[in-house]
Amino acid sequence: MILFHSEGLVDRSIAVDEYIGSPLYYVIPEHEAGVVTAVLLVVGAWWLRRGARGGKPKAVATIDAYRSLSPLHRLLAWMLLLSSAIHAGLVLGHELSVYTALYGTGAAALFLVARRLMNGRPWRRWTRLVLLGSIIGYAVSSVAGSAPDQLGITTKLIELTALTIAFMPSQPGRFRQLAATTGAIALVVLTGLAGWIGAFVAGAGGHHLGESPPPGVLLPPGEDREPTAAEQASADTLYAATVAAVAKYQDPAVAAIDGYDVDGIVGRDFHAQNAAYKNDGHIFDPQRPENLIYAVGPTGPVLIGVMYEMDDVGVAGPAVGGPLTVWHAHDHVCFGLTPPALTGLTSPFGYCPAGSITIPITNEMIHLWTLPGVPEQFGDLEDGWLSGYLEALAKS
Amino acid sequence: MRLADAVGMETTYRAPQIDTSIVGVVRTLLLVQGGIAVMSTVEAIIAGVALGGLAFPIVLLTAGAAVFTLLAARGVVRRSRRARKTVIWLEGFVLFFAAIDLLLAMALAKRGLELVPTLTRIVVPIVIIRLLRRQEVRAEFGLGPTRRQRRKERRS
Numbered sequence: 001m002i003l004f005h006s007e008g009l010v011d012r013s014i015a016v017d018e019y020i021g022s023p024l025y026y027v028i029p030e031h032e033a034g035v036v037t038a039v040l041l042v043v044g045a046w047w048l049r050r051g052a053r054g055g056k057p058k059a060v061a062t063i064d065a066y067r068s069l070s071p072l073h074r075l076l077a078w079m080l081l082l083s084s085a086i087h088a089g090l091v092l093g094h095e096l097s098v099y100t101a102l103y104g105t106g107a108a109a110l111f112l113v114a115r116r117l118m119n120g121r122p123w124r125r126w127t128r129l130v131l132l133g134s135i136i137g138y139a140v141s142s143v144a145g146s147a148p149d150q151l152g153i154t155t156k157l158i159e160l161t162a163l164t165i166a167f168m169p170s171q172p173g174r175f176r177q178l179a180a181t182t183g184a185i186a187l188v189v190l191t192g193l194a195g196w197i198g199a200f201v202a203g204a205g206g207h208h209l210g211e212s213p214p215p216g217v218l219l220p221p222g223e224d225r226e227p228t229a230a231e232q233a234s235a236d237t238l239y240a241a242t243v244a245a246v247a248k249y250q251d252p253a254v255a256a257i258d259g260y261d262v263d264g265i266v267g268r269d270f271h272a273q274n275a276a277y278k279n280d281g282h283i284f285d286p287q288r289p290e291n292l293i294y295a296v297g298p299t300g301p302v303l304i305g306v307m308y309e310m311d312d313v314g315v316a317g318p319a320v321g322g323p324l325t326v327w328h329a330h331d332h333v334c335f336g337l338t339p340p341a342l343t344g345l346t347s348p349f350g351y352c353p354a355g356s357i358t359i360p361i362t363n364e365m366i367h368l369w370t371l372p373g374v375p376e377q378f379g380d381l382e383d384g385w386l387s388g389y390l391e392a393l394a395k396s
Numbered sequence: 397m398r399l400a401d402a403v404g405m406e407t408t409y410r411a412p413q414i415d416t417s418i419v420g421v422v423r424t425l426l427l428v429q430g431g432i433a434v435m436s437t438v439e440a441i442i443a444g445v446a447l448g449g450l451a452f453p454i455v456l457l458t459a460g461a462a463v464f465t466l467l468a469a470r471g472v473v474r475r476s477r478r479a480r481k482t483v484i485w486l487e488g489f490v491l492f493f494a495a496i497d498l499l500l501a502m503a504l505a506k507r508g509l510e511l512v513p514t515l516t517r518i519v520v521p522i523v524i525i526r527l528l529r530r531q532e533v534r535a536e537f538g539l540g541p542t543r544r545q546r547r548k549e550r551r552s
Contacts, residue, residue, distance in 0.1 A: 016505045025510055035511075070416035072424065150511040157428070157515065164424050181427060185466075188431025189438065196439075267447070313504055331505075334443075336454045343454050344443030349432045350513030353440035354457040358497040360505040 014316040016331075016361055019218035023149040024199040024348060025332055030093045031151040037089030038082055065118040072165055077114050079162035080127070083134070084110035086155050106134050127166040131159050139191060142198030147212065153348045156191050163187065188349075195348030216345040218329040218361070220316060227322045235321025238284065239377050242306060243370045245286040250303045252294065260292050268295035268386060271307060279311045284318060293367070295386065298394035304386065305369040317364040325378050327364040335359055415473050419536060422527050425520055426469035426483065432516065433462035461486070472528075477537050480528055487521035494518050 027035060051059030069077060087107035094100045109130045116123040138156055142148050164184040169176035196215075203214030213219050227235065249255040252262040252272070260272040270293065277288045289306035296302075310317050310327070317327030334352030336343040343356045352358050369381050371389060376382075415423060437459045444451045465486060471479020494517035498509050509518070527533060531541050541549065 016507060027511060070420075071418045072416035072420040075421050075424065153512050154515060157512070160431070161424060161428050164427050181466075184427055185431040185434055188428060189435045192432070192435040193438070336451055338453050338457065339451075341451055341454075342443075342447055343451055344439055344447075346513070347432075347436060347439050348512070349435060350510065350516045351432055351436050352493075353436050353443075353451075353454045354433075354461045355454060357493065358500065360497075360501040360507075 012316045013314055018221055020221060021218045021331055022199050022203050022213060022215040023147040024215045027151045028149045031149055033093035034086040034089035034151050037085040041081055041085040076162055076165045077117055079158045080110050080114035083155055083158050124166055131163040135159055135191060139194035142194040145201040146198060147202030148195045148198045153195060160188050192348050216330050216332055218331050225323050227324050231322035235324040238320060241286040242368050246306055249292050252301050255292055265294050265301045270294045284308055297390050304371050305367055307365050307367050310364040313361055313363045317366060327366045329364045330362040333359040418527050418533050419472055422524055423469050423473050425524055426465055430462055430466035430469060433465050437462055475537050480537050484525055484528060487525050490517055490521045
């Protein structure tokens with residue numbers, strides 16, 4: 001049963017690729033050339049080896065220089081050349097700008113330090129300098145709002161691995177070794193944090209159509225526009241019906257009687273779900289919202305809204321109010337098994353906390369905020385506004 | 397049992413050597429993995445606070461994984477057999493959870509894992525396990541060849 005539906009908006013299947021998500025979890029089109037040049041490097045290495053077998057002098061010299069390196073330094077050479085190749089690809093994938101100049105400089109510098117290493121010339125100081133410059137430059141651009149993507153993070157992991165080798169002191173010593181290890185770990189953490197900051201800054205648009213969402217949120221494709229009169233009327237009707245229907249749940253005890261799991265309400269975004277209303281065939285039914293949302297207020301839990309859910313993954317929710325009622329799904333959600341609970345989002349480095357699995361995509365959902373005077377009735381609730389509302393409750 | 401003993405750390409100090417062998421490669425990869433695990437611990441703490449309740453067991457588990465990985469990185473350089481075994485088990489766990497995530501991604505999202513998790517959770521653990529199982533590396537840890545390696549030797 002579907003309430004408040006509009007023709008052509010319901011039961012439409014939606015593929016994962018159709019959603020707009022955070023670039024943190026995919027390779028942006030401008031960076032695809034970087035993947036190609038990385039693959040070309042591997043093909044080139046194979047070609048060189050073949051040439052060396054055939055006795056071509058230049059190929060033989062290059063392969064001999066590579067083979068004269070220790071296993072660890074061979075890994076370093078590969079890491080430097082891979083990063084150089086990817087940077088060269090990024091030049092090809094972007095229009096001319098300061099960034100392309102930086103990518104080009106990076107590609108050349110990384111290639112030159114790899115050559116120094118393979119030619120047996122002093123390389124350590126230059127390698128540290130070039131890699132630190134590249135990693136810090138990336139962190140700064142991320143924090144400034146340039147969204148990191150899978151290829152960017154991969155390149156930084158390659159460079160962090162190379163830097164871990166380059167940081168190793170040439171002379172043994174306990175303090176030097178400890179400092180090198182600590183420095184390498186600190187840079188991994190800083191790069192990860194910069195990645196998170198970049199992804200959230202770039203995704204500050206919230207839940208509006210046509211904007212880049214924050215990590216973990218998937219929006220359907222489309223552009224933001226003014227609602228039609230019919231869409232506005234539909235959204236208003238749905239909103240009023242929902243507010244009236246759930247008013248009784250201001251008291252969590254009443255919600256518990258109706259089957260909502262209100263045990264242990266904590267925080268300002270507690271979703272109390274009703275297992276009986278999930279997958280029940282009722283969509284957008286104000287009498288049966290799948291979740292109630294509570295915030296802990298000055299005198300106890302405050303009902304702040306509801307969350308409607310679709311029954312199945314890959315089915316678009318009915319946007320009855322057009323751009324006013326934009327559904328969203330979640331991706332890369334970490335779910336802990338010890339004990340079962342949400343534990344965050346997949347990190348820029350592809351991991352969830354230990355003992356957690358990754359839920360790749362959820363069914364669609366939409367929030368409706370029932371508090372009086374709320375700035376936006378559907379979608380995102382401004383944190384600052386909620387703080388002010390709860391503070392006002394405390395004073396009254 | 398002390399944590400250092402659990403991963404085969406020696407209690408007497410010996411000046412660390414610069415190891416550029418295959419074991420040095422394993423150590424480097426473990427250090428990066430350890431750094432990622434430290435980052436995951438920070439994320440687990442932040443997510444726990446943001447989601448309204450600190451998931452203490454998860455934080456503890458992730459921090460434990462980070463400490464074990466970093467101690468094991470030190471242990472393998474000292475050619476500790478226990479550290480080698482610990483690393484193989486740790487990488488096995490990483491691969492096990494990556495396999496679950498891959499199956500979930502294929503079943504629910506009709507796609508595989510992305511580039512970064514494929515590298516960090518599948519390629520790197522397989523590389524580490526394979527390097528540690530190589531005959532010459534086993535010999536460095538005072539271990540003989542595996543049955544399979546012996547069979548291969550006999551055939552050649």
